[in-house]
Amino acid sequence: MALKLIVDTDPGIDDAMAIFYAIAAPEIDLLGLTTVFGNVTTPKATRNALYLLEQAGIEIPVAEGMHRPRMLPPFPPSSAVHGGEGLGALDVPTSQRQALVESAPEYLVRMARAHKGKLLLCPIGPLTNVAAAMDLDPSFCGNLKGMVVMGGSLRAGGNITSAAEANFYHDPHAADYVLRYGCNITLVGLDVTNRVICPRSFFAGLACESRKIGGLLRDMADYYIDFYETVGKFAGCGMHDPSALVACIAPELFTTEPHALRVTCHGDRSGEMIIEESSTAQPVNVCTDVQAEAVKQNFFNNVAKLS
Numbered sequence: 001m002a003l004k005l006i007v008d009t010d011p012g013i014d015d016a017m018a019i020f021y022a023i024a025a026p027e028i029d030l031l032g033l034t035t036v037f038g039n040v041t042t043p044k045a046t047r048n049a050l051y052l053l054e055q056a057g058i059e060i061p062v063a064e065g066m067h068r069p070r071m072l073p074p075f076p077p078s079s080a081v082h083g084g085e086g087l088g089a090l091d092v093p094t095s096q097r098q099a100l101v102e103s104a105p106e107y108l109v110r111m112a113r114a115h116k117g118k119l120l121l122c123p124i125g126p127l128t129n130v131a132a133a134m135d136l137d138p139s140f141c142g143n144l145k146g147m148v149v150m151g152g153s154l155r156a157g158g159n160i161t162s163a164a165e166a167n168f169y170h171d172p173h174a175a176d177y178v179l180r181y182g183c184n185i186t187l188v189g190l191d192v193t194n195r196v197i198c199p200r201s202f203f204a205g206l207a208c209e210s211r212k213i214g215g216l217l218r219d220m221a222d223y224y225i226d227f228y229e230t231v232g233k234f235a236g237c238g239m240h241d242p243s244a245l246v247a248c249i250a251p252e253l254f255t256t257e258p259h260a261l262r263v264t265c266h267g268d269r270s271g272e273m274i275i276e277e278s279s280t281a282q283p284v285n286v287c288t289d290v291q292a293e294a295v296k297q298n299f300f301n302n303v304a305k306l307s
Helices: 013-024 042-056 104-114 128-136 166-170 172-181 200-209 213-230 240-249 292-303
Strands: 003-009 028-035 062-064 119-123 146-150 185-188 254-259 261-263 273-275 284-290
Touching: 003 013, 003 104, 003 240, 013 028, 013 042, 013 213, 013 240, 013 292, 028 042, 028 104, 028 240, 042 062, 042 213, 062 104, 104 119, 104 128, 119 128, 119 240, 128 172, 146 240, 166 172, 172 185, 172 261, 185 240, 200 213, 200 292, 213 292, 240 292
Parallel strands: 003 028, 003 119, 028 062, 119 146, 146 185, 185 284
Antiparallel strands: 254 284, 261 273
């Protein structure tokens, strides 16, 4: 039986990769998407999510989420990394489809109740919607099968500051709350995603196999890889968000360590993830090693099936 999954997302080039993977993988029953700020504003994230689903030819619910961090003022989107519209140089049209009237936290709470013990949530943006769902329903996390979160860094350092990974940096209070009070969480952070590197040739090959969707990803990835080269990384782009989706159905490709965690919420090291040695919080399974080539091949084999 396919895994019931919702992706909480801020598309985002690597979010687009992750969404197409979730659509393509036969092991996944993608029930819906929820959107949040981060790589783009929340309204643009919603528009991009609807557009990507339309391109893939599927119709599932999209619920728009929170527009700003839990306590901090809003951050500017990551335009240098993902482009002004979020999908590289692509000019994204407004979809004819509409998001739900229901908010993302409300949708998440309802779906977790409806599929109690069977729904996996995969947040690949800031954790603001997840924290808000936990506020709405104290039993929310217990109703889930679990969460596979793209975020954080245990030992690899940050990618937006020297200390912080971008998703945690953009809402450290939400990240801290979810890691402290959530349950059955697997964290797919920079310790592994920095090792899953895709060169331009990877996307060129994907475009040969999947002309429409692979071609879209190739064009988006050109922009993404251009950014990586501006910061001195010439081997390709990190496969951050898609690695978390692969971990949902192929956890054997990842090595994990259990740690109670907290996230720094103030000062120069805001967004930094720290092991809380004396904490009584439920440990988080932190991915610390990865079979990188197998993850890339798993992604390629699935997305190549899309038309």
